[in-house]
Amino acid sequence: MVKNNKEQNLEISTATTATVVPALKKRKRRSLSVERKQSFMGYIFCLPFIIGLIALYIPNIIDTVVFSFNDTIILDGGGYRLEWLGLRWYNHSLFVDEKFIQLLWSSIGEMLVQVPTIVVFSLFFASVLNQEFRGRVVARAIFFLPVVLATGIVLRVDNAFDLVAKVPSRDTLNDAIGTVGASGVDITEFLLSMNLGEDITKFLATTANGVYDIVNRSGMQIFILLAAFQEIPNSLYEAAQVEGCSKWETFWKITIPMVSKQIVVVTVYTIIDSFTRNDSALFLYIDEISWNGSPYAYATSMYIIYIVVLAALLGGAAFIASRFMKKSKR
Amino acid sequence: METALKKKKRKRFEWGNLVWALFRTVLIFGICYIILKPFIFKILMSFFGENDLFDLTVKYIPRDWSTHYWEWTWDHLEVDVAGINTLLLAVGSGLIQVFVATFVGYGLARFKFKGDKILFGAVIATLLIPQQVYSIAQYLNFTWFGPTADFSVNLLNSYWAVYLLAFFGLTVKEGLYIYLMREFFKGMPKDLENAAYVDGAGVMGAFFKVMLPNAFTMMITIFLFAFCWQWTDTTFAELYMPQIKTLPTMIFSGRNFQIADQAKIDVFGTGIAQNTAVLIIIAPLVILAVICQRFLVKSISQSGLAN
Incomplete structure (x- = not known):
């Protein structure tokens, strides 16, 4: 050669x-x-x-x-x-199995909320971790942990443990063990003691658990963005400072445009991640069906419907985005 | 003069900065607590003595400290067999994935050929379609892997299933590594290779001598991700190699940890032993994370400086 x-x-x-x-x-x-x-x-x-x-x-x-x-x-x-069999199981999952359709829409809705949330969250924390402060190294190492434990082995052990802890004959022990085993942020008790009312308590508790979920799912994104932030040459910031830009302006006019490519990467990663999480309610439901002796075609048809719907949504979104980009370029 | 200016400036920003610093500290503490909480409780729980289990006043902090569960877990984890299996699988799969991702990523980033866009679409498709969708079909294809039923080998219960998937670029998230590599190579200036071509290097020569050294840090990053994934994987191992003992599957798949030794450990004990085992399994990864986070962030940004 x-x-x-x-x-x-x-x-x-x-x-x-x-x-x-x-x-x-x-x-x-x-x-x-x-x-x-x-x-x-x-x-x-x-x-x-x-x-x-x-x-x-x-x-x-x-x-x-x-x-x-x-x-x-x-x-x-x-x-x-x-x-x-033809379309028999497709018909069944689409028109007979109400729970599947319900879970399908709720999981898509969840995705639509979570993807932007995770992207914004990781952008924010990457920029926070990029600042100078005491204990930065330790904080970064801790934020890096979810990346290393990406398979969810910890979650699985916790779930197994919760199951064990709910054995009825040991009911008295539930308090002692059950709360220890749960890794979500258990603030319900604390909030109840504050007499905030049931609705607010419930809302805050779900938010806190949502935060736990989001933190665990944005480790990789924070990491990619943090690396991107460090690529931005310091001279740009100095120039902005000389021109009299505020920090806020610098962030929007320099930082964001400089990492726009990585933001796309992070968004793609987040979408893929939420596509394939195996702990979503929909997948757990399909798993349950395929393990309790239903025909294999049933579970498979549900998976295929899920993928087709998501692919259509994603394709549509990409198409609209590309049209929009073209227009704005003109 | 200069110091006066500085002082003025500092005074103007002082309040805003102080509030922000306070807010930041609270925020970071909060998130770190959320991340670390399960580990802290697992560590505390692993030191439970037998009396603590039945003592309702003991919630998080053990009163009757003992290393009983650590000993039991260490005895039943079969580190000498399962540990070596896991290590071989993780290192092998990690190395193969790195090289395949580098090659394919480079091919997709630099060369124009018929179907290159379709191929890239296929990479994204492998990422988007969850593994469990086709896991049964894959199971059957692994059972009779070959062109016909007569010329086929059974890949189940061997390392080959893992290695082959890694080689084909089809391991979980390997498409992501290909994607990252492609982005990385796209960011590298073409002049580097052109210079190598002018100096008389071929395509392979330019790739191995110019591009690979530049991509080295990125490759280490990808190796670490792939390694950590394989190290803690349970779903794949349980389905395709139920007879091979790996550390994570020791905890779950009806092996030692399910058949609790009634005399010494009961149902709750099993739960605590599982928690302790997870601590043992992830300890090396946590150490890796702590060592590597600094290096990794630096390395990616350094490789970006080459742009």
């Missing part, structure tokens, strides 16, 4: 010094072949993923779709047999 390129360079340089017309022709042909080589190298670099797509991923998806239209009967000797 190395040798080849050397030859090319040599040829081009000699060609330019020689007669003009054949040199031009030659260069054109050369550049075409370079282009072809470039595209060939592109395939080489992407090869593992291409093989993965063809050998595993696409078959997986096709099989999943096939399973959703068929009854899968497991044979005694191993293997399985398919029996065509």
Whole structure:
């Protein structure tokens, strides 16, 4: 490869010094072949993923779709047999199973609220952590913890523990153990003691638990934005200071535009993360259905409906955004 | 003169700054408390003595301190087997993921070829479609992995399932690493490679000698993410390799921690032992996080300076 390129360079340089017309022709042909080589190298670099797509991923998806239209009967000797059902389970999940539709909409609504909240939250805390203050290193390390524990193993242990703690025969112990096991911020008791009224207490308690959720889900985002903030050259801030900008103005006119690319990355990451969280109410419901002996097509059809709805929403949003961008560019 | 100016300036901003500093401190303390609370209670609980379990006045802080649960957990975690399995899986999968993500990310960032946009769309699609949607199909495909049923191997209960998925760029969140790498390489100036080409390097030469050293810090970051993911993974391991013991699955999958030793530990004890085991499992990761956060933030920003 190395040798080849050397030859090319040599040829081009000699060609330019020689007669003009054949040199031009030659260069054109050369550049075409370079282009072809470039595209060939592109395939080489992407090869593992291409093989993965063809050998595993696409078959997986096709099989999943096939399973959703068929009854899968497991044979005694191993293997399985398919029996065509058509849209039966799709009809069932869409028109019979009320809980599924309800959970589908509530999970989408939740997503619409949570994605912007997480992006704004992480933007805010990244800029706070970027400031100079005592104990900054410790605070950063603590904020970094949720990134490391991204699989939710802690949450899973807590859930298992809560189940154990709710064994009826040990009811008297619930107070002693149950509250210890829960990792959400348990401020209900504290608020009740303040006599704020039940509604307000409930609202504050859910907000506090929401904060716990959001903190745990924005670790990676804070980290990406923090790195982006440090890339901004100090000279920009100095110039702004000389011009007499307030801190507020500097934030909006310098910081935000400079990290706009990372904000897009963070938004994409957040959307993906909320797509695939396996502790959402909808997924827990589908899991429950697939483990209690319902036909596999049932669970699969629900998953596929979920993905199609989300893809339509996301595609629509992307389309509108791109139209909007084009217009604003004009 | 200068000091006078400084003084004036400081006076003007003093109140606002003070309020902000106070607000910031409260905020950071609050969030840190929210993050750390489960760990603090887990640590306290792991030192419960047997009497504390039945003492209703004991809520968080044990009265009868003992290392009983630590000993029990350490004995039942089988660190010599499960720990080595987990380490091999996490290191192997992490290394493969880093290199695949770097290669594919570079390919997508720098080369124009037919279907490159579709390929990038596929990367995003692998991220957007949750694993559990196709987990059964994947299970069956792993059971008979090959072009036909006769020429197939069973990948279940082996490291190969993990390694192969990592190699194919299909591990959970690997698409994200490809995406991050692509963004990173897109941010690098093309002149770097052009200079290498002028110096007579081929595509591979330019990639290995010029681009890889620049991407090194980014690669370490991605390795850490991939490592931490595999280290604490339970869903994948439980489904595709139920017979391989890994540290996280030791706690859950009906292994030692479910079959509680009645004489020494009861149902609640099992819960506390699980909590203690989680502490043991995440301890290395927490140490990594503490060591690396400074380096990682710095490294990403340094690599950004190359822009």
